[in-house]
Amino acid sequence: MANGSRQAAWEFFGAELKRRREDAGLSQSALGVRVFVSGGYIGQFEQAIRKPQLDVAQRIDEVLQTDGFFERLWRKLIKDQPFTEYFAHAAELERLATKICEFEPALIPGLLQTPEYARGLFTASNPFATDEYIEDLLRARMDRAALLKDAARPVYWVIVHETALLIPVGSSITMAAQLAYLGAMMRERKVLLQVIPFAAGAHPRMGKMMKLMEFEDAPPTIYTEGVHSSSLLDEPTVVKRVQASYDLLRAVALSPEASLALIDSAAEDYRQCASTT
Structure with missing residues (x-):
């Protein structure tokens, strides 16, 4: 399903929600409660503007007594997404965000991956997949990354561990x-990136990626990811924690200038390695 067709389908979802809500005599606030x-x-x-999560669509069906209509439509729209089901909603929210703060403990974040790096990751995690499947994943990843090329791009603040610079992906x-x-992205001021060096030692928050x-016009949202699963939360106390x-990780990270020097040094090491092989 093309992006335009998918958006039109979500607009149909919204129009049906409004119609059935009004037929039930409920205001937006009353249904929300x-x-x-x-x-x-x-x-x-x-x-x-925003897409409900599955459990919300299911509760809407219960309240409006729509016999699973909104759940079925939700599943159809998510299935047609170019992303895995557990990430699809987060990908939609990325496009709406005014600011994204992200921490990755071991890999380069998806929005900053080159095609070759992303292809290496997809091939390693899908060793029996066809080339066509890998290229579909890559196309979706690069479509996401185009967000940072947009003039209206969000403020993007990234923290990575030094591990992400040293784990080889591809050649x-x-x-x-x-x-x-x-x-280059740092020098063009399209991302503010900091690296947590090995010298910073262990930190209890280093084990899991997080995206704020x-x-x-909406509350902030937290996205975290596990193995083929994720959590997308906007409960204020959780967001605050x-x-x-994230602030504690930022406190132990190198400055952007020192981080850039470390990245440049690691890139030069890889170039020298390539020239001797």
């Missing part, structure tokens, strides 16, 4: 190009 979201969220669902040439790309997204964790 019953499905445990704000009335403003219901309004954004109806305008196709030495691939890694040299990937790190050079990071450096802020929006113009994750923000505090």
Whole structure:
């Protein structure tokens, strides 16, 4: 399903939600109370600005007595996404965010990956997949990354551990190009990136990636990821705790200038390795 067709389908979802809500005699706030979201969220669902999570769609069906209509439509739309089901909603929110703060403990974040680096990751994690499947994954990844080329791109603040610079993905040439790309994005001020060096020692928050997204007219949201699973949360106390964790990681990271020097040095090491092989 093309992006335009998918958006039109979400607009249909929203129009049906509004129609059936009004038929039930409920305001946006009244429905929101019953499905445990704000009335403003219901309004954004109806305008196709934000997409509900599955459990919200299921509760809407229960409250409006729509016999699973919104759950079935949700599953169809998510299935047609170019991303895995557990990441699809987060990918939609990335496009709406005004600010993204991200921590990755071992890999270069997806929004900053070069095609060769991303292809190396996809091939390693899908060893029996066809070339066509790998290229579909790569195309979706690069479509996401185009977000940072947009004039209206979000403020993007990234923290990576030094591990991400040293774990080889693909060849030495691939890694040299990937790190050079990071450096270029930093110099162009499209990303503020800091590296946590090995010298910083262990930190209890280093084990899991986290992405904090802020929006113009909606509460901030936290995305974390496990093995073929994820959590997308906007409960204020949870967001506050994750923000505090991110701040602690930022406190032990190198400055952007020192981080850039470390990235440049690692890129040069890969270039020298490539030249001797």
